[in-house]
Amino acid sequence: MPQPRSPRQPRRSGASRTVSPEERRPRAVSGQAAAHRVRARLDPEAVPATGAWRPEHGAGQRRFADIGALHLEAGGRLPAVTLAYETWGELNAAGDNAVLICHALTGDTHVTGPAGPGHPSPGWWSAVVGPGLAIDTDRWFVVAVNVLGGCQGSTGPSSPAPDGSPWGSRFPSVTVRDQVAAEIELSDRLGIGQWAHVVGASMGGHRVLEWAITAPSRVRSAAVIASGAQTTADQIAWAHAQIAAIELDANFRGGDYYDAPPGHGPHAGLALARRIAHTTYRSAEELEARFGRLPQHAEEPLLGGRFAVQSYLDHHGTKLAQRFDANSYLALTRSMITHDVGRDRGGVEAALAEVTADVLVIAVESDRLFLPHESERIAAGVPGSGPVRYLRSPYGHDGFLIEHDQVTRHLGGFLKQVARS
Numbered sequence: 001m002p003q004p005r006s007p008r009q010p011r012r013s014g015a016s017r018t019v020s021p022e023e024r025r026p027r028a029v030s031g032q033a034a035a036h037r038v039r040a041r042l043d044p045e046a047v048p049a050t051g052a053w054r055p056e057h058g059a060g061q062r063r064f065a066d067i068g069a070l071h072l073e074a075g076g077r078l079p080a081v082t083l084a085y086e087t088w089g090e091l092n093a094a095g096d097n098a099v100l101i102c103h104a105l106t107g108d109t110h111v112t113g114p115a116g117p118g119h120p121s122p123g124w125w126s127a128v129v130g131p132g133l134a135i136d137t138d139r140w141f142v143v144a145v146n147v148l149g150g151c152q153g154s155t156g157p158s159s160p161a162p163d164g165s166p167w168g169s170r171f172p173s174v175t176v177r178d179q180v181a182a183e184i185e186l187s188d189r190l191g192i193g194q195w196a197h198v199v200g201a202s203m204g205g206h207r208v209l210e211w212a213i214t215a216p217s218r219v220r221s222a223a224v225i226a227s228g229a230q231t232t233a234d235q236i237a238w239a240h241a242q243i244a245a246i247e248l249d250a251n252f253r254g255g256d257y258y259d260a261p262p263g264h265g266p267h268a269g270l271a272l273a274r275r276i277a278h279t280t281y282r283s284a285e286e287l288e289a290r291f292g293r294l295p296q297h298a299e300e301p302l303l304g305g306r307f308a309v310q311s312y313l314d315h316h317g318t319k320l321a322q323r324f325d326a327n328s329y330l331a332l333t334r335s336m337i338t339h340d341v342g343r344d345r346g347g348v349e350a351a352l353a354e355v356t357a358d359v360l361v362i363a364v365e366s367d368r369l370f371l372p373h374e375s376e377r378i379a380a381g382v383p384g385s386g387p388v389r390y391l392r393s394p395y396g397h398d399g400f401l402i403e404h405d406q407v408t409r410h411l412g413g414f415l416k417q418v419a420r421s
Contacts, residue, residue: 047318049257049265052151052158052325053084053118060118061086062109062146062153067185070148073175079162083186084146084153085109088129089137091191098192099135099415100183101125101144102200102207105277105332106324108152111144112137120323127404134412135199139419143190147207148182149174149331157327158258167327169255174331176339180210187218194218197418198357199411201225201400202370203332206339209355209378213341216356221418223360223411226367226391226400228374229348229381230340235369238280239337242273246326255327270326271317278316283366283396352381358421359385360414362407364399365392 062084070078086109091098101111103124112123112130129135135142146154149171157171187195198219200208205227212219228235246252249269257265291309299305306314342348359382363375372388379385389410393399400407 043263044267045263047265047267047321048262049260050151050158050325050327051321051323052156052328053153058118059153060110060116061113062118063087064153065186065189067182067189070178070182070185072172073177074173076172078155078172081148081155081182081185082153082159083148083155083182085186086111086144088112088142089140091141095191095193096196097139097141098190098195099140099142099197099199100187100195100211101129101135101142102198102204103144103147104200104202104204105336106320106329107204108150109144109146111142124401128407128411134408135415140196140415143192145183145186147203147332148179149328149335151325151328156325157255157331158325166258168258169327171255171327171331174335176206176210176335177214179335180207180214183207183211184215184218194220197221197223197415199223199225200227202227202397203336206336209341209352212355212357212359212382213345213351216354219357220421221358221360221414222355223362223414224375224378225362225407226364226370226375226397227378228339228370229352229378230342231337232371232374236337238276238369239333242276243330243333245269245272245276246330249326252326255330257326266326267321270324270329271314271321273329274317274320275313278313280369281397283368283394285366286394286396289394348377349381352378353383355382355384357384358418360389360410361385362389362391362400362410364395364397364403365390366394366399367397369397
């Protein structure tokens with residue numbers, strides 16, 4: 001996420017008077033009436049049917065592992081699974097310095113490093129991961145995997161099915177446990193018997209907990225950031241609206257849209273889903289301080305133009321539609337809403353009690369998607385957890401992507417203890 005701008009200063013109020021509709025109309029520098037809809041938007045015809053990564057885009061720093069067939073929790077199987085991943089640092093002779101980073105919903109393997117061929121954006125945690133940083137790649141062998149069901153190189157709906165065409169609507173339901181089962185297979189192929197540390201935020205935090213419960217002997221320590229042990233009704237409600245936004249797009253075609261030309265895929269529905277989601281990623285206080293009721297440049301809301309906050313959401317929706325796949329968004333969102341570490345384990349508290357790893361739990365105080373009490377529940381239930389650490393931030397859920405100094409302080413200090421143990 002881009003760094004937010006400084007909050008705008010409120011406008012000075014003057015004497016009250018009646019303003020005519022003509023006076024409300026924005027004017028250009030020349031004094032001529034400016035258009036009331038000034039919208040610099042991407043041409044819809046330029047948006048591909050899917051923003052999924054393709055081999056022709058270049059592998060970049062990705063590596064690929066074929067892990068074979070995977071039997072799924074909800075039934076059925078994927079006959080052949082590929083996982084894309086990136087690594088930094090070196091695995092030591094003892095094999096005990098490996099760190100797994102689990103990305104959030106629309107994240108990917110490119111945790112750190114510049115943009116370049118195959119990676120249109122720079123690393124999403126470059127201030128946290130790297131030489132001498134909180135996750136020190138001079139000390140740790142760091143691995144980031146594109147989640148099963150994703151669209152950045154791992155098997156997902158946009159990947160070829162056995163018949164050679166994209167899975168599309170035929171892609172089966174995958175759960176967080178399926179995603180972790182696939183990552184366990186990858187770990188075996190990488191020769192990693194135990195992770196020194198597994199860390200993730202948001203959806204990534206779901207996988208961290210599943211790792212620690214499914215394979216406790218393979219996780220020495222873990223950090224769960226801005227996440228929960230069980231999806232709440234509120235989170236399911238927000239996700240439901242996002243799913244509907246995509247499925248109601250006429251160009252979604254039931255999930256089989258991959259042969260559509262640019263401009264005729266479900267980018268409008270995907271962009272709308274992102275607008276809905278992004279609202280939950282930020283706090284009401286931050287949006288008010290940053291945008292208030294300011295119009296978007298020369299646009300006049302009373303004449304059909306947008307407020308600045310509307311333009312902000314439009315921008316994030318358009319960006320995602322260019323780099324993500326609508327079916328993957330659905331598959332991963334559904335894996336999130338079915339997340340429940342207590343399923344078939346006697347409940348959440350019974351499952352958390354099985355964790356043997358030392359666990360760091362971090363919450364964002366202004367998070368309105370994963371409320372801080374969800375982090376408190378994890379910390380209370382895991383035997384090896386200390387008290388919840390808080391990111392003091394006005395930015396809401398996205399604080400874990402913005403408050404690098406605080407993340408470094410909490411996570412870096414914890415990893416130094418792990419290194420000494």
